[in-house]
Amino acid sequence: MLVHRRIYAWIQANRAKVDLWQALGCSLFFAVPFLLAGGTYLIEFVLSAAICMTLAWRRSRPVASAAVQAAACILSLFLVPVTGLPADIFVLVTVYSLAAFAPRWASLAGLALALTGGALFLFRYFEFPYIRETHAVLVYGVGLTAIEAVVLVAWTFGDLARTRRLAMQALEDRARRLEVERQQERDLAAADERSHIAREMHDIVAHSLSVIITQADGARYASAENPEIAPKTLGVIAETGRGSLREMRRLLGVLRGDEAASTRPLPTLADVDALVDSVRRGGVDVTVRAEGTPRRPLPPGAELTAYRVIQESLTNVLKHAGHRARAEVALKWSARGLDLTVRDDGQGAAAGVAGINDDGGGQGIKGMGERLALYDGTLKAAPAAGGGFRVEAFIPYTEA
Numbered sequence: 001m002l003v004h005r006r007i008y009a010w011i012q013a014n015r016a017k018v019d020l021w022q023a024l025g026c027s028l029f030f031a032v033p034f035l036l037a038g039g040t041y042l043i044e045f046v047l048s049a050a051i052c053m054t055l056a057w058r059r060s061r062p063v064a065s066a067a068v069q070a071a072a073c074i075l076s077l078f079l080v081p082v083t084g085l086p087a088d089i090f091v092l093v094t095v096y097s098l099a100a101f102a103p104r105w106a107s108l109a110g111l112a113l114a115l116t117g118g119a120l121f122l123f124r125y126f127e128f129p130y131i132r133e134t135h136a137v138l139v140y141g142v143g144l145t146a147i148e149a150v151v152l153v154a155w156t157f158g159d160l161a162r163t164r165r166l167a168m169q170a171l172e173d174r175a176r177r178l179e180v181e182r183q184q185e186r187d188l189a190a191a192d193e194r195s196h197i198a199r200e201m202h203d204i205v206a207h208s209l210s211v212i213i214t215q216a217d218g219a220r221y222a223s224a225e226n227p228e229i230a231p232k233t234l235g236v237i238a239e240t241g242r243g244s245l246r247e248m249r250r251l252l253g254v255l256r257g258d259e260a261a262s263t264r265p266l267p268t269l270a271d272v273d274a275l276v277d278s279v280r281r282g283g284v285d286v287t288v289r290a291e292g293t294p295r296r297p298l299p300p301g302a303e304l305t306a307y308r309v310i311q312e313s314l315t316n317v318l319k320h321a322g323h324r325a326r327a328e329v330a331l332k333w334s335a336r337g338l339d340l341t342v343r344d345d346g347q348g349a350a351a352g353v354a355g356i357n358d359d360g361g362g363q364g365i366k367g368m369g370e371r372l373a374l375y376d377g378t379l380k381a382a383p384a385a386g387g388g389f390r391v392e393a394f395i396p397y398t399e400a
Helices: 002-013 015-030 032-037 039-057 062-079 086-101 104-125 134-222 229-256 269-281 300-320 363-374
Strands: 285-291 326-333 337-344 378-383 389-396
Touching (some): 062 104, 269 285, 363 378, 363 389
Antiparallel strands (some): 326 337, 378 389
16 A cells, blocks of 8 residues: 555656656557558558547647647548548547646637547547448447447546646645644734733843832932941842842743743732832832722733833833832722723923833833733823823723
8 A cells, every 4th residue: 555655656756757758658559560560551550640649648638739729630531541540549538638637718628629530530440431231330330329428428527637636735725724824823922922021021131120220229328327238238139139030030930931931820910019129129109099990800811911101101200200209009990990090290291201201112011012912901091181191091991
């Protein structure tokens, strides 16, 4: 069975060579004997060779091959007076090839020409004009019917092969389109995952580094007057660094496919107090105000988004609001969802609009907008009236 499959695969991959060898083999058995018989059969040799050799192009050039063969068969009716050529049997192969590989018009034209040629062959070589008896007419009628039936069968098999070939091509085209679509989906998923990772990295690194830098700068100036501040500040820096390192390990665990790391709990609204405490240690007076109760829990991803919005907003307060700035975080639950407001009274607006120009490229505000868009949320970030900066976000409930 394995050898059979290999042979079939080789034939399918080398159809032109197989057709050429078939044409040469047919010429060897149906044309060369006329040449060996002597010069009196030169015409038979030429016409038989023409009929046989056209088989070499029956797939690649079916119309031209059929035209040459038809011309040779018609000439044989006039130039071969005694009997027909044995090679005429290959007309059936050409009829099959036209039906399988040629355009529809050529297929039907070839069928009509072959049916006509079969009748002419019978009338030419079996002395039909001289028939006088009734039973002879019946015999010739049966013969004509048999010839035409064989031609129709050859054409039918070719047409079925054509239908199967077109169906296979359609399936292959569909498979290729599906593969392209799957590749596009994989590319889109990879791009979305890169954006997600970029947002996570920004939120983790930007916040922790802002706290660390603020603490380090403050300790550098304050330790000159009060040396006891340095150990306390170093403790805050160490704690912030360890928290950031845990977040980074969790994110890298997800990238490596580490199940233990990927199932560790993500930050939620319950972790806002710890976040606010870290910002307070950075020198910003932050108050938290909560109103209402949730009608239903937010999905974990939505709670993570709310946490990241607060984290990014407070990070921008640390970076841009200035010394002795105050900030307020307001969480208001309504019948529609969660309203988040983070406002500071610092110099963020005057210092280049805090947050909008953060990191030199606006990645913080952009990342918050992308996160909220995933849950049909909205974001407004702009300088507040009377000074400072204001971030407003809304996350609706996810209705089933």
